[in-house]
Amino acid sequence: MAWLVRTFSNPIGQKVLVALTGLGLVGFLVSHLLGNLNIFRGEGAINDYAHTLHGLPGFALIEIGLLLCFLVHIALVFNLTRINRAARGKQYTVRASKQTGSMGRAMVSTYMGVSGIILLVFVVVHIGDFRLMRGGYDSLYTYTHEVLGSGWKAALYMAGSAVVGWHLWHGFQSSFRSLGLGHAKYSPLIERFGAFLSIALTLGFISIPAWIFFIKGGQ
Ligand code: HEM
DSSP states (O other): OHHHHHHHTSHHHHHHHHHHHHHHHHHHHHHHHHHHGGGGGOHHHHHHHHHHHHTSTTHHHHHHHHHHHHHHHHHHHHHHHHHHHHHHHHHHHHOGGGOTHHHHHHHHHHHHHHHHHHHHHHHHHHIIIIITTTTSOSOHHHHHHHHHTSHHHHHHHHHHHHHHHHHHHHHHHHHHHHTTOOOTTTHHHHHHHHHHHHHHHHHHHHHHHHIIIIISOOO
């Protein structure tokens, strides 16, 4: 337990935890997308998938783990941003002329911060739509059509899916660097794989509201 407290109170350990929880969330997104794509196989397939998922032993624990991943990731990012800002302030007064190198880093953290906050708003709305409604619908297929059949909700889900890719584009490769896995030979491969994953997840998620709204013409 003492090692856990030491890890949490140390900025390097916190960066590692941000990376590990981030990669855990990427794993969730991949499985979430693969599961959701069952909607294209028809009503029976997506409803069976949801039924099987909820029947998994320890499903409640998986949900708690997922929630913890989100909370730890967000809380530590806020904390590290605060520490970095304080450090940058001090550095500025001591070595104002050597600040140019940190401009790029500052821009990346603004970009990650803005995409992260938009993503958080999307996830809160999305959990309200689907997770908190669990039990309130007989068919997930019909319910998803009901939610995404409305124009503004379809637009919100498409925008949210695009922001997932935006956040991951930098976040994925950055996680590997935080874990000390930056390597002259493998980093370009990780970067390319991260870019592929960002595009695939964005297009995959967008395909669902787009199909329901534009092709099926809503509910
Ligand atoms: C745009 C297409 C998306 C669709 C159609 C969709 C659909 C769903 C559905 C149907 C559920 C409820 C599943 C159940 O009954 O257990 C759900 C849960 C959830 N979704 Fe999505 N989702 C989408 C995108 C996303 C994205 C981009 C994220 C994250 C950034 C996300 C995060 C979550 C989370 C955290 C839950 C709750 C999981 C749980 O605790 O059971 N979803 N989604």
